[in-house]
Amino acid sequence: MSQVRFGPVTFDAGLVIFDKDGTLFPFHALWQPVYLRAVAGLVAQVENPEQVAAELHRTLGYDPATERFAGQGPFASAANDVVAILMAGVLYRHGKPQRSWDAALRLVQEQAAPILAAPAADAPLAATDLERLFTDLRNAGVRIAVLTSDEAATTRRMLQASRVAHLVDMVVAADDGHPHKPAPEAVWHICATLQVPPPHTALVGDTVTDLRTGEAAGVGLRVAVLTGPSAHEELA
Structure with missing residues (x-):
């Protein structure tokens, strides 16, 4: 010792x-651009992108006005698999056209999960x-x-x-x-x-x-x- x-x-x-x-x-410098890219990839697949983006921010603890994450929010504290489930829940509840749960989860796995799994790891x-x-x-x-x-x-x-x-x-x-x-x-x-x-x-x-x-x-x-x-x- x-x-x-x-x-x-x-x-x-x-x-x-x-x-x-x-x-x-530093959390925000690393994850804010990654998060926004993931959200952009999801909302590009729905007919109501502004509503879905707002619900994703609210659910995951991101304030676009301050560009900060909540310290005790899901995105700051939870593992990526939990974040993916929460994102899929937003798409299932609010995305148009209406998707099944399996389709919502598959969309997250295709559009958002690869982005969340690969932050700027090569030049942190x-x-x-x-x-x-x-x-x-x-x-x-x-x-x-x-x-x-x-x-x-x-x-x-x-x-x-x-x-x-x-x-x-x-x-x-x-x-x-x-x-x-x-x-x-x-x-x-x-x-x-x-x-x-x-x-x-x-x-x-x-x-x-x-x-x-x-x-x-x-x-x-x-x-x-x-x-x-x-x-x-x-x-x-």
Whole structure:
């Protein structure tokens, strides 16, 4: 274990688990253009595009007036498979002409899911100097993991493009078979695999869901950052 400073707090850490989007990479810069492309692809297939776009924004927690996502909204917190189900629900309820549920879901899988699965993974804009941060942690003997609601392949591409993949001990993603956040099982799996108990683990995230995940898992320190969609008062 090593004494690691997180702002004013010093913590005896053996492992730091980072969320990805909104924590390692600024959320809006990465996901807003992806989201808008996915919505555009869907509304191009309906006769009432303005209504469907408005319902998609409302359902997924996006405010077009401020161009911000709600910190506790589905798009900011849920895995892509959940987002796809919500999108299909909007198409089923509001899209014209009326589609069956299977047809609505198929349209999302064809038009939106490929876009959501492939953000700018090859040239991500990091929230900080990840190579320096991760190198400092590794030099202090601290293990590093990434726990994300994104897919594993995309996550690894982003880490590779940021030149830090070799510094990360473990990646657990939404398609790895563990219950999604805020369930604690993925954290416990990381801790068991890397042989660091939760009380000596810090979890760093940008949403209330991340913090609840850490609380449920019993980690020793939960760290909130403001590079995601959540406001300070939501995370306090």
